[in-house]
Amino acid sequence: MTTIGIPPGANIGGRDTYRHGDLSRALVEAGVELARAGGPAAVALRAATRRAGVSPNAAYRHFADRRALLEAVCSASQGRVAEAIEAEQALVADATDPVAAARLRFRAVGTGYLHFALAEPGLFQTAFTASTDLESATSGSRAGTSGRTPFQLLTDALDRLVTVGALPAERRAEAEFLAWSAVHGLAMLLITGPLRALGPEQAEGLIRRVVDMVEQGL
Amino acid sequence: MTTIGIPPGANIGGRDTYRHGDLSRALVEAGVELARAGGPAAVALRAATRRAGVSPNAAYRHFADRRALLEAVCSASQGRVAEAIEAEQALVADATDPVAAARLRFRAVGTGYLHFALAEPGLFQTAFTASTDLESATSGSRAGTSGRTPFQLLTDALDRLVTVGALPAERRAEAEFLAWSAVHGLAMLLITGPLRALGPEQAEGLIRRVVDMVEQGL
DNA sequence: AAGACAATGTGTACAACGTCTACATTAGCG
DNA sequence: CGCTAATGTAGACGTTGTACACATTGTCTT
Incomplete structure (x- = not known):
């Protein structure tokens, strides 16, 4: 019993070397x-x-325990979220008025976040359910193609709002947490919460209203 | 081998009857x-x-599977949340101006919700992580001492805002989901998210700001 | 009162999971 | 060429959910 080692020429699990490689x-x-x-x-x-x-x-x-693997999957998932946000921002990149552009760019963070949550609920939950702290929220392993994490894309958009004059500087502090709260909460309600049976068009309506609320309430 | 039955006079698990009772x-x-x-x-x-x-x-x-037990625990936990909200509302019940009273009552829904989340993070997550639909969000098994669920306490407070004239009726529709999103999202950020290391006073500041945002953005 | 039936609890068993310890294989370096 | 560290395997243990068969008992009917 216990086939000692690997019979030469055999392959385990579709691979022919003892080492996996990656x-x-x-x-x-x-x-x-x-x-x-x-x-x-x-x-x-x-x-x-x-x-x-x-x-x-x-x-x-390669991983200390299941938790460590989950952390890595979480980081990868956050990268996908970042890419979704960047894609949404790319759709509105061609605004001439800088104030309008900054506003659209900011809104795209929220809508991209929420569209990803609806399109990939499992990945989305994995990205943000696994506990994360503030340092890791800005670590490179969670970035999208632009090299920025979802959290950084949000702070960038808020900074731009201030630069452009669309947001008073005295309201800038902690604004990322206010915006994130509203959008993240809606995502949860839409995915696993009481709103998970909503049709796409109704969900879209709520998304717009929540982003409106944030823009107006900041 | 199987001790056949229960030897008379024996007790299993600190109980002396074959039936548990409850x-x-x-x-x-x-x-x-x-x-x-x-x-x-x-x-x-x-x-x-x-x-x-x-x-x-x-x-x-008594339960079809683990999921069913978790549902029951979820309902019980939502009852606790409702009680926390009611307790917070009781603190501000003595306002003379009906408009101010309605506003305070509405704010107390959010602050009670968030205080419970901070005080009992495990129960809070259990109450709202387990998937719930809209019907069960208003079922009696999830109510507090007043017989109303957290969701119903929120809609009640919003209705009163309209009655009192503090919220235009045309903005009432779906307002519960906007408010809930913001508050629930902050709860998640504070409990398992990037803000879980925040001190109590800083958390309290964020709570006020989020509730401000909702009141202003609705 | 006696016996049938449904409700409730137990015992055994199996698969899947995380994780520990010991062992096998191999790449890379002296 | 051989040593060492990195990597993968084998086996085992305790946990979980859950299916199946069986035991016990409250209750209802006759």
Whole structure:
């Protein structure tokens, strides 16, 4: 029993070398797939290693425990959120009036965030359910293609509002948390909360109203 | 081998009758304790039955599966939230001006909600992380001592704002979701999100600012 | 009063999970 | 060429949810 080692020429899990080569990456990608389908609770060490074609304990060479893998998947998911926001901002990039441009850019942060939440609820929950602190909210591993995290994209948009004169400087402090609260709360209500049965057009209406509220209430 | 039956005079798990008597209640209470300490993920069937001094499968006579028990614990937790809101409203009940009273009553919904979230993060998450729909958000099992759920307390306060003239009727529609979004989002940021390391006084400042934003942005 | 039935609790079993310890393999460096 | 560290595997243990069969008992009917 216990096939000693690997019979030459055999392959384990679709791979022909003892080493995997890029297991860390593969585990995170598998974790992202699991999170997409079932949210953070579905990110299991054994399931991820199974997908990577590797024995369960191999994961422990790259992650201290399940929590660490979940952290990595969380970072990757936040990167996707950042990309969604950047895509939404790219749609409104061609505004001539700088004040209007700053406003649209700011609104795009919220709408991009919420559109991603609706399109990829599992990933979205994984991105923000797993506990994060303020330092890691600005770490490079959570950035999109522009190299900025969702949180940084928000602060950037707020700073620009101030620069352009659309937001009084005395109201700038902590404004990111006010805006984030409203948008994140709506996302939760729409995904897992009492509004999860809403149709897309009604959801879109609520999204606009919440962003309106933030713009007006800041 | 299976001790056949119960030797007369023996007692299993601190109880001397074969029947438990009020197991359903006991399981929910045990679940609430688990949720308080560890959030929704900690609400385990086996742990709850263990606390109730009963075999694991006994739970299945009262709940279809773990999800069902979690639903019950969720309802109980929402009841606690409702009580917290009612307590906060009781603090401001003595306002003479009806407009000011309606405003304070409305604000108390948000501050009570957020104070509960800070005081009992595990229960709070359990109350609102477990998926709920709109019908169950108004079911009696989730009510506080006044017989109203947190959601109903919010709609009540908004209705009163309209009655008193503090909120234009044309802005009333869906206002509960806007307010709820902002407050719920801040709760998440404060409990599991990037703001969870904030001190109490700073958290209190943010709470006031978010409620200000809602009052102004509705 | 006696016996049937439904409600309730127990025991056993299985698969999946996280994680510990020991061992096997291999890349890279002297 | 051989040593060492990095990487992967095997086996085991305790936890979880849950299915199935069985035991006990309150209650209702006759």
